[in-house]
Amino acid sequence: MRMTRTLSASLLALALAACTTNTPLSSTSTDAPRSLAGAVSAADPRAQAAGEEMLARGGSATDAAIAVMLALGVVEPQSSGIGGGGFMVRGTADGSVGTFDGRETAPASATPDWFLDENGQLPPFIESVRSGLSVGVPGNIALAAKAHAAYGKLPWASLFEPAIKLARQGFEMNPRLNGMLESARNRSAHSAEARNIFFDAEGQPLPVGTVVKNEQLAQTLETIARGGRAAFYSGDTARAIATTVASDTPHTDAMTYGDVTSYDAKARDAVCGSYREYRVCTMGPPTSGGVAVLQMLGQLERFDLSALGPRNPVTWHLFVESQRLAYADRELYLADTDYVSVPVSGLLAPDYIAERSALIHERGTLAQAVAGMPVGASTALADGDEPEEHGTTHFAVVDADNTMVSYTSTVEGPFGSGLMVGGFFLNNELTDFSRSPEIDGKLVANRVEGGKRPRSSMSPTVVWDPQGRPFLAIGAAGGSTIPVQTARSIIGAIDFGLSAEEMLGLPFIMAYGDRVMLEKGTWLEGAQAAFRSLGHKDVFLQEAPVKGGAVLYGASGWQSARDPRLAGQIEAP
Numbered sequence: 001m002r003m004t005r006t007l008s009a010s011l012l013a014l015a016l017a018a019c020t021t022n023t024p025l026s027s028t029s030t031d032a033p034r035s036l037a038g039a040v041s042a043a044d045p046r047a048q049a050a051g052e053e054m055l056a057r058g059g060s061a062t063d064a065a066i067a068v069m070l071a072l073g074v075v076e077p078q079s080s081g082i083g084g085g086g087f088m089v090r091g092t093a094d095g096s097v098g099t100f101d102g103r104e105t106a107p108a109s110a111t112p113d114w115f116l117d118e119n120g121q122l123p124p125f126i127e128s129v130r131s132g133l134s135v136g137v138p139g140n141i142a143l144a145a146k147a148h149a150a151y152g153k154l155p156w157a158s159l160f161e162p163a164i165k166l167a168r169q170g171f172e173m174n175p176r177l178n179g180m181l182e183s184a185r186n187r188s189a190h191s192a193e194a195r196n197i198f199f200d201a202e203g204q205p206l207p208v209g210t211v212v213k214n215e216q217l218a219q220t221l222e223t224i225a226r227g228g229r230a231a232f233y234s235g236d237t238a239r240a241i242a243t244t245v246a247s248d249t250p251h252t253d254a255m256t257y258g259d260v261t262s263y264d265a266k267a268r269d270a271v272c273g274s275y276r277e278y279r280v281c282t283m284g285p286p287t288s289g290g291v292a293v294l295q296m297l298g299q300l301e302r303f304d305l306s307a308l309g310p311r312n313p314v315t316w317h318l319f320v321e322s323q324r325l326a327y328a329d330r331e332l333y334l335a336d337t338d339y340v341s342v343p344v345s346g347l348l349a350p351d352y353i354a355e356r357s358a359l360i361h362e363r364g365t366l367a368q369a370v371a372g373m374p375v376g377a378s379t380a381l382a383d384g385d386e387p388e389e390h391g392t393t394h395f396a397v398v399d400a401d402n403t404m405v406s407y408t409s410t411v412e413g414p415f416g417s418g419l420m421v422g423g424f425f426l427n428n429e430l431t432d433f434s435r436s437p438e439i440d441g442k443l444v445a446n447r448v449e450g451g452k453r454p455r456s457s458m459s460p461t462v463v464w465d466p467q468g469r470p471f472l473a474i475g476a477a478g479g480s481t482i483p484v485q486t487a488r489s490i491i492g493a494i495d496f497g498l499s500a501e502e503m504l505g506l507p508f509i510m511a512y513g514d515r516v517m518l519e520k521g522t523w524l525e526g527a528q529a530a531f532r533s534l535g536h537k538d539v540f541l542q543e544a545p546v547k548g549g550a551v552l553y554g555a556s557g558w559q560s561a562r563d564p565r566l567a568g569q570i571e572a573p
Contacts, residue, residue: 014481024145039560040064040397041500041549043477045078046171047071048560050162051397054154062090062151063159065407066144067396070163073140074217074297075171076279078414078423079477080222081392082232083241084138084427085282086409088147091462091557093402093470097281099460101266103453104136104429106275108262109253112437114430114448120437132249134417136428136454138241140409142265145229148529152269152405160225167218167423172572179569180414187428190418197475204448207572217423229420234261234299234456240421246346247420275301276494277466281460282486284343288334289459292483295326298353299360305495311523313530314362316509317488318525319491321360323484323511324369330483333369333378335445338451348498365535368514391416392458392477394549398558404473404551408482429454459486463493469553476548477565484510487547493552500552500561506545519544520558 038061040051050071056215059067073081080086106114109232113120115128128134143540147340150154181188181198182205189195189203197214199205206212224231229235240258246254271290275297282290299322308315333342346352352374359366392410399405410427417428432454437447457480463472472493476485485508492503506523507522516531518524520541531539548563 002164018086020495021227026357026524030442032381032560036422037377038064038397038399039551039558040068041551041560041562042068043393043536043547043549043562044073045073045322046075046166048562051395051521053162054159055397055399057158059149059399060401061397061403061405062147063139063154063395064151064399065333065395065405066148066396067159067162067510069140069144069194069407069409070160070221070396071166072393072409073424074163074166074214075291076177076393078177078184079391080127080140080208080411081424081426082140082224083138083416083421084357084409084411085136085429086143086407087287088143088405088407089460089462090147090151091281091288091404091464091470091473095279095464095468096128097270097272097462098281099268099270100143100189101268101283101286101453102139103262103286103456104139104356104427105259106136106430106433106448106450106454107253107255107566108450109256110448110450110452111253111312112447115435120456125431126186128435129413129428130187130418132254132417132419134245134247134412134431135245135255135419135426137259137263139263140264141224141229141232142263145488146267149370151519156228157225157259160221162222164225165216166219167221168470170213173206173212173568174572175208175340176566176569178205178208184414187413187415187418190415191420193420193423194415194418197423213472214423220422220424224569225567237393237422237527240427244419260474268552271344271348273298273426275490278471278494279464279468280461280490281463282461283565284337284344285334285455286336286453287456287458288330289457289458289483290328290461290484291334291344291347292330292457292468293461293490294348295329295356296322296483296487297324298350298392299357300491303360305364306378306569310492310496310498310506313527313534315367316524317534317536318360319488320509320511320516321366321369323364324513325356325359327480327511328369328371329374333374333445335455338378339449339452341376341378341443343374343376349375350475363534385430392479392482392529393547394460394477396551398470398473398551402470403518404462406475408458408460408471408475408477408537410458411475415494417518432456444528457482461486461490463490465553472550472552474548474550474552477547478546481508481510481544481546484508485546491504499554500559501564503552504548504561505564508546513539517542
């Protein structure tokens with residue numbers, strides 16, 4: 001894998017205020033030996049156990065992450081699986097870093113008007129989702145194969161054993177999956193295959209506590225375990241994917257067998273910067289998430305967030321303003337760099353970050369957050385109309401060598417397209433493209449094109465402490481909330497010295513344009529007046545659509561945590 005492309009100057013140079021006064025977790029254990037046990041974080045404890053089993057067998061962080069991905073596809077099918085794709089970031093104890101891009105691709109025949117009907121109009125969004133139009137060629141198996149070939153220690157087939165066992169012997173239905181089956185019926189019950197697995201004879205989701213068996217998926221996984229990536233991207237499975245998608249696509253330019261066989265994951269350079277002397281490396285395009293995370297951190301570095309504190313509305317007002325600026329850039333410029341010129345270096349250049357940061361004020365809001373003009377940017381692009389989705393899962397691993405892996409996987413919306421083959425759901429990833437190819441006569445960077453990868457928000461990230469030691473592997477699920485969750489957690493760990501669970505549990509706040517969402521049921525709810533006094537006139541309360549996961553090095557060694565909001569949802573009785 002190619003090594004990282006590091007920015008020419010540190011984002012630390014932007015700091016205009018004193019360094020944090022809180023003692024970071026890592027500094028409390030400067031001389032402490034690094035743990036050799038490793039740690040795994042996943043959204044479901046059964047998938048976490050799969051990763052831990054690989055580490056116990058002497059496997060690498062890459063081995064464990066792949067086993068987690070496969071197991072999550074069984075027990076959390078609403079969020080991810082082998083019918084989807086993802087991004088992996090790997091960072092080692094000596095500071096090397098690289099990334100794998102397993103993002104889904106549009107069929108070769110896809111054109112910018114892919115989603116328009118015969119009259120050139122956009123149909124209702126659900127019609128685009130629940131059809132073959134939304135399905136991209138899945139990338140997770142190709143990503144796993146490429147990463148395993150480079151960094152795996154255990155045999156390929158052994159990584160599949162926990163997932164096969166869960167699928168064949170069964171797993172207990174938990175409240176989260178049961179609730180998603182009900183709330184997303186238009187997708188979860190769309191195919192007869194899914195209804196046979198997850199629903200009873202009366203058409204109701206299987207009750208909480210029911211043992212769910214998916215023999216079809218067990219057989220598919222066994223085939224891939226024996227035959228490697230070729231068993232997925234050629235032969236019967238590949239034909240089934242192409243045929244299923246084509247038969248449900250409302251025009252003739254559908255996915256073909258050749259689209260599936262020609263897919264490959266890509267090793268890409270990471271994008272890196274620093275925050276308060278911590279080195280932060282993350283995923284670059286086609287995801288927008290990594291760039292957004294680095295922009296937010298860079299813009300905030302001149303403010304002494306530690307002195308302001310984690311329960312101060314001003315702290316989170318500054319964070320909201322940083323979000324607004326980063327997302328304005330994201331909407332205009334970020335897309336697949338194999339098809340569109342994306343000014344990544346310009347967006348992350350210290351002078352540009354400083355220019356954007358200067359727009360943020362402690363006691364006032366921007367009247368309007370608009371995209372900037374970084375070096376290399378095009379003036380001929382328009383903001384697209386990508387819809388909001390809240391699928392996806394994130395997991396993180398550190399192994400005995402202190403190698404960190406951060407992996408975000410998705411089928412996009414709950415249960416993807418609703419189409420199913422071989423016991424797994426096919427993604428609706430192509431609706432991450434702008435369905436409108438142009439706005440006001442200007443092309444949208446994230447328009448559909450044949451073979452192109454849609455823009456993502458996924459933000460798998462790894463962090464090293466000021467001494468250059470592995471410190472944090474972090475990421476999240478939840479559509480456009482992902483970069484915000486990731487940056488918030490990094491701030492929690494570095495500026496406030498929080499534990500892994502504490503940083504994931506920080507109250508959630510996010511700007512949706514000029515509107516500001518405050519997490520219902522947290523102290524933010526009682527601070528509405530304070531945010532309005534800071535200039536945020538349109539403030540609303542909502543339960544947070546978030547789901548983060550992390551491994552963090554603290555005073556007692558490596559900690560793993562999943563979002564505490566999942567408590568009570570993922571445990572079966």
